[in-house]
Amino acid sequence: TRGYSMPTLHHKDHTAVGCQASVATKYMETDDIVDLDWENLGFGLVDTDFMYMAKCGPDGNFSNGEILPFGPIALSPSAGVLNYGQGLFEGLKAYRKTDGYILLFRPEENAVRMKNGSDRMCMPAPSVEQFVDAVKQTVLANKRWVPPTGKGSLYIRPLLIGSGAILGLAPAPEYTFLIYVSPVGNYFKEGLAPINLIIEDNFHRAAPGGTGGVKTIGNYASV
Numbered sequence: 001t002r003g004y005s006m007p008t009l010h011h012k013d014h015t016a017v018g019c020q021a022s023v024a025t026k027y028m029e030t031d032d033i034v035d036l037d038w039e040n041l042g043f044g045l046v047d048t049d050f051m052y053m054a055k056c057g058p059d060g061n062f063s064n065g066e067i068l069p070f071g072p073i074a075l076s077p078s079a080g081v082l083n084y085g086q087g088l089f090e091g092l093k094a095y096r097k098t099d100g101y102i103l104l105f106r107p108e109e110n111a112v113r114m115k116n117g118s119d120r121m122c123m124p125a126p127s128v129e130q131f132v133d134a135v136k137q138t139v140l141a142n143k144r145w146v147p148p149t150g151k152g153s154l155y156i157r158p159l160l161i162g163s164g165a166i167l168g169l170a171p172a173p174e175y176t177f178l179i180y181v182s183p184v185g186n187y188f189k190e191g192l193a194p195i196n197l198i199i200e201d202n203f204h205r206a207a208p209g210g211t212g213g214v215k216t217i218g219n220y221a222s223v
Contacts, residue, residue: 038151041185050141052179080162080172085218093153117214
């Protein structure tokens with residue numbers, strides 16, 4: 001195992017929402033390679049080695065995040081996310097280049113979208129800097145799961161959930177920021193191909209004042 005130090009991140013400053021995030025700067029990379037059928041990799045969940053977790057309590061600060069073994073998490077039956085759907089998620093990918101380097105596609109934009117969604121959902125959010133830092137930590141910890149060039153990508157799923165216990169309809173007293181990953185093939189089996197789209201000008205996809213404009217978990221339940 002090798003430890004990697006990450007240089008200071010430089011991003012446009014965004015106003016923090018509720019909680020200020022602490023930033024970890026050490027990453028761990030494993031050297032072995034996963035024995036996987038990369039030629040027939042579909043778009044489904046494959047359990048990997050590690051996940052990232054940070055918590056935000058009533059003091060208004062996210063903890064220093066940590067890399068943990070991937071697995072179940074403990075939640076109270078009265079957690080805000082379970083009872084009232086107070087949660088957001090993001091989705092982005094890491095790609096392996098032919099020279100072995102791993103690329104991320106504008107993760108800071110996913111961080112900004114999560115912060116915007118947290119405003120609507122009455123939630124704190126990690127800073128852009130912590131979000132990007134956490135994504136890098138998680139990818140490097142699971143580097144052996146990044147598919148070879150042209151064989152797919154490593155799907156990255158950040159989650160922000162109201163993990164604190166609450167009975168009444170109100171913001172949760174605690175929040176958890178999680179990231180897990182899974183190697184995936186192409187979403188469409190035929191690869192990049194044209195698709196048919198409908199332009200709708202009579203109905204709102206996201207009604208003003210609603211939650212359709214943010215990536216909250218409840219928007220996807222009916223699908």
